[in-house]
Amino acid sequence: MSETGAPDTILSVRALTRRFGGLLAVNSVDLDLPRGQVLALIGPNGAGKSTFVNLLTGVYAKTSGSVQLEGRELTGLSPSAIARAGLVRTFQNGRLFSRLTVIENVMTGADGRSRVNLFDAVARTPRFREEERGVREQALTLLGELRLEGDAERRVGELPYGRQRKLEIARALILQPRILLLDEPAAGLNSGEVEDLISYVSVLRGRGLSILLIEHNMGLVMRLADRVAVINFGEKIAEGTPAEVRNDERVIEAYLGRKASHAAH
Amino acid sequence: MTAQIIQLALNALAAGCIYAVVALSVEIAYESTGVVNFAAGQLVTAGALIGLSAVAFTKANFLPAYLLVLVGMSLIGLMFLIFVYLPLRRQSVLTIVIGTVGVGIFIQNVMLMTWGPLPKSVRSPMGSGALKFGDVSVSLHVLYVIAVTAVLIVAMYLLLYRSSVGRQFRAMAQDPEAATLMGIRVKALYAFNWILVCVLAGFAGLLFAPMWLVDVTSGDNLGLKAFAAIMIGGFGSVPGAILGGIIVGAIEIFGAFYISSNFKDALVFASMFLFLLVRPQGIFGERIADRA
Amino acid sequence: MRHAQLIGAILAVVAALVAPRLLSEFNLRLATLSLHTSIAVIGLCIAFGWTGLLHLGQAAFIGIGAYATAILSTQLGLGFWTTMPVALVASGLVALCIAVPMLRLRGHYLALAVLGFNVTFEIVARNWTKLTGGFDGITDIPPVLFFGIEINDDRSYYYLCLGFVIVCALFALALRHSRYGRAMIAIRDDELAAGTSSVSVTRMKVLAFVLASMLAGLSGALYAHHATFIAPQDFEFAKSVTILVMLILGGELSIAGAILGTVIITFLPEWLRFLGDYYQAVFGLLVLVILIVMPNGIVGKVKQLWPKLTGRKTHV
Numbered sequence: 001m002s003e004t005g006a007p008d009t010i011l012s013v014r015a016l017t018r019r020f021g022g023l024l025a026v027n028s029v030d031l032d033l034p035r036g037q038v039l040a041l042i043g044p045n046g047a048g049k050s051t052f053v054n055l056l057t058g059v060y061a062k063t064s065g066s067v068q069l070e071g072r073e074l075t076g077l078s079p080s081a082i083a084r085a086g087l088v089r090t091f092q093n094g095r096l097f098s099r100l101t102v103i104e105n106v107m108t109g110a111d112g113r114s115r116v117n118l119f120d121a122v123a124r125t126p127r128f129r130e131e132e133r134g135v136r137e138q139a140l141t142l143l144g145e146l147r148l149e150g151d152a153e154r155r156v157g158e159l160p161y162g163r164q165r166k167l168e169i170a171r172a173l174i175l176q177p178r179i180l181l182l183d184e185p186a187a188g189l190n191s192g193e194v195e196d197l198i199s200y201v202s203v204l205r206g207r208g209l210s211i212l213l214i215e216h217n218m219g220l221v222m223r224l225a226d227r228v229a230v231i232n233f234g235e236k237i238a239e240g241t242p243a244e245v246r247n248d249e250r251v252i253e254a255y256l257g258r259k260a261s262h263a264a265h
Numbered sequence: 266m267t268a269q270i271i272q273l274a275l276n277a278l279a280a281g282c283i284y285a286v287v288a289l290s291v292e293i294a295y296e297s298t299g300v301v302n303f304a305a306g307q308l309v310t311a312g313a314l315i316g317l318s319a320v321a322f323t324k325a326n327f328l329p330a331y332l333l334v335l336v337g338m339s340l341i342g343l344m345f346l347i348f349v350y351l352p353l354r355r356q357s358v359l360t361i362v363i364g365t366v367g368v369g370i371f372i373q374n375v376m377l378m379t380w381g382p383l384p385k386s387v388r389s390p391m392g393s394g395a396l397k398f399g400d401v402s403v404s405l406h407v408l409y410v411i412a413v414t415a416v417l418i419v420a421m422y423l424l425l426y427r428s429s430v431g432r433q434f435r436a437m438a439q440d441p442e443a444a445t446l447m448g449i450r451v452k453a454l455y456a457f458n459w460i461l462v463c464v465l466a467g468f469a470g471l472l473f474a475p476m477w478l479v480d481v482t483s484g485d486n487l488g489l490k491a492f493a494a495i496m497i498g499g500f501g502s503v504p505g506a507i508l509g510g511i512i513v514g515a516i517e518i519f520g521a522f523y524i525s526s527n528f529k530d531a532l533v534f535a536s537m538f539l540f541l542l543v544r545p546q547g548i549f550g551e552r553i554a555d556r557a
Numbered sequence: 558m559r560h561a562q563l564i565g566a567i568l569a570v571v572a573a574l575v576a577p578r579l580l581s582e583f584n585l586r587l588a589t590l591s592l593h594t595s596i597a598v599i600g601l602c603i604a605f606g607w608t609g610l611l612h613l614g615q616a617a618f619i620g621i622g623a624y625a626t627a628i629l630s631t632q633l634g635l636g637f638w639t640t641m642p643v644a645l646v647a648s649g650l651v652a653l654c655i656a657v658p659m660l661r662l663r664g665h666y667l668a669l670a671v672l673g674f675n676v677t678f679e680i681v682a683r684n685w686t687k688l689t690g691g692f693d694g695i696t697d698i699p700p701v702l703f704f705g706i707e708i709n710d711d712r713s714y715y716y717l718c719l720g721f722v723i724v725c726a727l728f729a730l731a732l733r734h735s736r737y738g739r740a741m742i743a744i745r746d747d748e749l750a751a752g753t754s755s756v757s758v759t760r761m762k763v764l765a766f767v768l769a770s771m772l773a774g775l776s777g778a779l780y781a782h783h784a785t786f787i788a789p790q791d792f793e794f795a796k797s798v799t800i801l802v803m804l805i806l807g808g809e810l811s812i813a814g815a816i817l818g819t820v821i822i823t824f825l826p827e828w829l830r831f832l833g834d835y836y837q838a839v840f841g842l843l844v845l846v847i848l849i850v851m852p853n854g855i856v857g858k859v860k861q862l863w864p865k866l867t868g869r870k871t872h873v
Contacts, residue, residue, distance in 0.1 A: 057753055058752075058753075059753070080755050080758060082753075083754065088755070097742060097743040097750070098746050099742050100742055108754055111736050111754065111755050112757075113755070116736065121735035122728055122731045175754075301668065348845070349845060353848060356852055359664075362611065364845055366801070367842070367844030367845045367848070370798070370840060371841030371845070373841075378834055378838065496666065500663075500665070500666075530677070531677045531681060534673035534677045537670075537673060538658075541658065541659070542658050545658070
């Protein structure tokens with residue numbers, strides 16, 4: 001198992017590739033997420049970040065390569081199996097269940113570890129009541145941590161956007177994942193909400209959760225990330241500490257290339 | 266023996282051509298709006314019955330009669346756009362699909378009140394003659410159906426792939442929002458879409474009417490066969506819709522002759538089901554597993 | 558609002574209990590018809606209203622239940638309490654065979670496959686004369702025995718059906734307020750997010766479809782013993798459409814809405830008798846009007862207007 005990465009690596013991606021027709025959206029990307037750390041994946045718009053996330057979480061099928069969570073292969077599993085295996089994500093554009101209440105949204109996230117069957121649910125067996133109570137309490141705790149407890153019985157559509165984004169994080173956390181994948185969590189948030197987000201992600205990291213952060217907001221990345229990987233045109237072009245990456249020429253070119261060449265003319 | 270098989274094959278091809286035209290209508294609506302049009306069968310009946318009246322009105326002058334059908338079906342398409350599609354456009358696709366079911370019921374019963382319940386025969390522009398090649402006897406209408414379908418398919422190809430309307434139409438089908446930004450008049454294209462859908466279904470009605478007697482429910486069955494054709498050919502593929510139509514025609518005609526005429530439609534659906542077990546994406550369909 | 562719902566439910570049950578004393582014989586038959594039909598509509602609420610499966614074949618599954626109990630009771634002389642479970646299992650098994658392959662495909666495949674199945678069912682019921690009686694159907698289906706007592710008058714049968722409706726409604730309510738209801742509704746709201754939130758999407762869909770079809774089977778068994786005569790045209794595609802309309806009229810998310818919609822649509826031809834031949838066309842228009850004016854049905858509309866009606870704020 002030595003090729004799956006160092007022992008303190010929780011998620012290891014090897015030569016992950018996805019082709020759409022003639023386009024290599026993700027081209028042979030290697031990535032290691034160290035346990036208990038925040039790894040940020042950055043890159044300009046259209047660099048292949050979204051495709052990469054969709055490959056990790058089973059939304060797209062890979063063309064080739066592998067993704068292993070503590071040695072367990074994730075490619076080929078369904079999105080729900082990957083979530084149950086311990087890798088849970090949020091979405092860039094916030095995808096909630098609009099016809100469920102806020103607390104029901106969070107509780108739905110716990111479906112994958114439910115032990116009750118149809119009979120339990122319909123007959124309201126003690127096992128069902130106990131699990132339901134437990135899940136509800138956990139959901140309320142999470143909503144409390146995110147200061148959403150007052151909204152528990154509201155419909156999702158009644159929440160302002162910033163709170164909807166937080167709700168999505170709560171829905172992801174209730175499954176007690178080993179890896180939390182945040183897909184552009186700061187998109188559309190105001191500066192106060194971004195500060196809230198930064199402090200909550202720091203709390204989660206403090207609890208030992210491994211976090212893969214997809215962002216293109218460099219300020220946020222610099223403050224949260226232990227390590228940063230950069231992709232452009234579907235390939236990883238740099239990886240290192242935030243300070244290393246910030247000074248990497250290829251990264252500067254990827255981000256500023258067009259601007260720099262405009263300035264030269 | 267061979268003569269019989271050739272005759273059956275030509276009949277199967279003619280039936281298949283008609284299914285292909287209906288399938289094309291369903292496929293175009295699906296491609297451009299994501300809506301599965303459950304009113305397709307009733308639109309086919311409308312084409313047949315308007316054709317019946319138009320032929321009577323023009324005293325069997327077929328060119329003006331066909332033009333009248335074209336106008337009538339276009340009006341139905343516009344009404345569908347204004348009273349159903351545009352009001353429901355912001356809701357989920359499922360809601361619009363159910364809307365088409367309501368449209369089907371409405372059209373069918375308006376036809377029932379207009380034309381009554383009795384089956385009627387509709388004349389073919391080819392009359393009722395037949396050609397004989399040795400032992401093989403083929404009705405002129407069957408050949409006419411095959412020829413008209415071929416012309417329709419070529420015309421559709423030119424319209425969708427070789428005209429600027431077609432290019433805009435395909436751009437809208439891929440991404441309506443981007444199309445709006447590019448300055449494409451999306452509403453006009455939606456009108457184009459629903460008119461095209463209705464006219465194609467209406468033409469299928471004109472083609473099938475002379476082969477069997479027509480009543481207000483005749484088209485229902487054609488709509489179902491068109492769905493089977495699309496599932497076999499693969500959703501999202503125009504060649505698939507055409508080939509699927511011909512396969513369905515073959516299963517029906519040969520199945521009726523060699524197995525059981527009572528169960529011919531059941532055979533079509535059973536084959537469709539078995540086919541999907543083996544090849545779920547259809548003959549030409551996109552690979553479903555790759556999609557989000 | 559929650560208290561209002563409870564009070565509403567109690568009032569509805571009381572009204573349903575006294576109704577037979579007030580209704581004419583004809584209206585009592587219609588009321589009984591709407592009761593057992595509403596079981597199939599509750600099923601559709603689970604499959605379509607919650608899970609988003611466009612199940613346009615409930616009539617065929619009602620048919621499976623009806624034929625199963627009719628054949629077993631007329632040919633083998635078995636009683637309702639034996640044939641009814643068989644009807645449930647038969648419709649569930651057929652549904653499973655359709656659902657497992659079709660649900661791996663995208664949504665409209667199931668819709669069209671089930672539509673094809675509904676038509677195939679009609680063809681088989683018409684032509685497999687030995688088993689189904691063909692066009693003539695099956696006659697003289699014996700009455701239900703309830704603890705040895707023959708239920709052969711309309712009023713008793715009404716209460717029998719009412720009992721079944723209450724049981725099914727409670728079943729669906731329990732389902733709704735459990736992981737199953739949440740997961741199913743999540744799937745229709747956002748299938749992709751449901752999957753990444755650890756919901757086993759395909760299994761949930763299969764379950765929803767099979768449960769819906771089993772409830773239709775039960776509805777059919779009750780139908781057969783009520784009508785005492787069944788024929789293929791009782792189970793044609795148009796009836797599947799009517800069942801869908803019942804659900805969307807009442808409100809596709811709500812079990813109360815499913816029952817309410819069924820009662821209204823069952824009595825509607827009577828109320829609109831003055832329309833004569835125009836009724837069916839008006840029915841088609843009605844579908845469109847519901848979709849445009851109140852896409853969440855009567856229950857959805859009431860919930861939306863409730864704060865205004867009571868002059869209170871939405872959330873308590």
